[in-house]
Amino acid sequence: MISHRLSSQTTAPAGDTVKVMVVDDSAIIRGFICRYLSEDSSIEVVTTANNGEVAVRMLKDNPQIEVVLLDIEMPVMDGLTALPKMIELRPDLQVIMASTLTKRNAEVSLRAMQHGAVDYVPKPETARSVNASIDFRREIVEKVKAWANRSRKKKGVPEVKDSSTKPAATNFARPTARPTGFAAPSRPAVKPAVVSSRQTTEVKSTSSASAIQLRKAARTKPQILAIGSSTGGPQALMKFFKGFKKKPSVPIVITQHMPATFTAILATHIGEATGWPSAEAKEGDTLMPGHVYVAPGDWHMQFVRGDGKVKVTLNQGPQENFCRPAVDPMYRSLIEIYGDRILGVILTGMGHDGLKGSRDIVKNGGTVFAQDEASSVVWGMPGAVSTAGLCSKVTPIDELGEQAEKQLDGGY
Incomplete structure (x- = not known):
């Protein structure tokens, strides 16, 4: 199946959830990513695609999409080729590149950010490591919501509220490596310094x-x-x-x-x-x-x-x-x-x-x-x-x- 729509949350009131499309040529990876995102009640995956050409078509059919998680290496049309087509269709679209940790993909991801993508997510190298990586799960949830809210703020649209899901730190370590990575997402209460x-x-x-x-x-x-x-x-x-x-x-x-x-x-x-x-x-x-x-x-x-x-x-x-x-x-x-x-x-x-x-x-x-x-x-x-x-x-x-x-x- 080239793409499918996920309707488990279609009854949610408009604006209450971030509308997302997941684009990856691996059905297994797509499944994991969709599951992780859908576990957060403030995110709704409305459709998926297995290559850039299908993703562009699905974007036309689903104008409510706010955020796209876009793989780089795909058949028919890769992510870097699809990116400008998506931005041309929807200048306000928030595209987050997803790639494995290779030098080429790092270069492509950062180049993509100079041509319309807003961010990147380093993706574990195998389906098994994607499934095992709680940090990858936390990072995609954090970034999808952060970029959607930034876009909504610019438009004067109400931001999505934090759900009961409480993602902790995101890290970049490979599953077998010593962990490293992003700071914890929540900002602690800080008492202002005493200044004269x-x-x-x-x-x-x-x-x-x-x-x-x-x-x-x-x-x-x-x-x-x-x-x-x-x-x-x-x-x-x-x-x-x-x-x-x-x-x-x-x-x-x-x-x-x-x-x-x-x-x-x-x-x-x-x-x-x-x-x-x-x-x-x-x-x-x-x-x-x-x-x-x-x-x-x-x-x-x-x-x-x-x-x-x-x-x-x-x-x-x-x-x-x-x-x-x-x-x-x-x-x-x-x-x-x-x-x-x-x-x-x-x-x-x-x-x-x-x-x-x-x-x-x-x-x-x-x-x-x-x-x-x-x-x-x-x-x-x-x-x-x-x-x-x-x-x-x-x-x-x-x-x-x-x-x-x-x-x-x-x-x-």
Whole structure:
């Protein structure tokens, strides 16, 4: 059967569920994915397809579809070929690429995100591992709802409410490997930091009843730019760097929650977009001004000083905030070296990774900026630091790079 419609939830009131299409050439994989999504009462799989050509046709027949999970390697028409046809039909469609962890598929997935796809999901390599991977299940549920809600918010349509399903951390490890991955999806309650009134400015949050208290930025000129991001991070990073008029005169270090195969490709794409030297960090790398270092998937990236130089050190210590790599250990090690001369930037992402590290940066006299809620796919990580009163700027992503450049130049 080329495709089928799933009607178990067709009686649900319109708008109460996210409408999804699953596209994969494996009937077994389609079955698993449909089952996982349907277990969440806020998601409805309305149809499936086994190749891109059928998917395009089904999209025409099902205008209610909001999100598509799209495989890359399929017969007749592959995912990359189908993608622009889908976007042409439905510019508002949220397409999430699903691919196994190969270098080619990582490259295709990130290229697809430059041509209309919103995200990717690293898919286990076999049907058996898909069935065994609770983390894959959690990730597709989290991302489907996150992107659907972001699209609905832009249209002024009510967002789907959280169901009784409570997905925990998503990780990128292969079933036989040590786990690593995304932060826990829920944002913990965080008490705002106590800051004197002369140090703060109020910024209204679109979903929070209380105002965000902004700190004055440090007067010390930063010597390093340290960025943390997760869900929606690849696109946010590109927009962030686009705001720079020139190459920064300090090293740029990035922890993006991604699997190992993807982080090297991401670093290459950043280099191509900016023209700056950019690479996945390696053990012993010496930090150089204007160079970008991306933490490799499944490894925490930290730093040590020796012989007057700052070098990268990598480890596979325990996950922090359900992640490896994680932002907090990166920030901790930077504080020991740079003290108050750090500019930390927290971009879109689930959970609260970076909160502890940002608190320590501020405590030691450094500065933290965050992406605002309206431009974030998920306002978990940036929301945690913003509502804790740790930020000097909470800014739309299109403006955040320019603001960071001013801070690096000593403009605040």
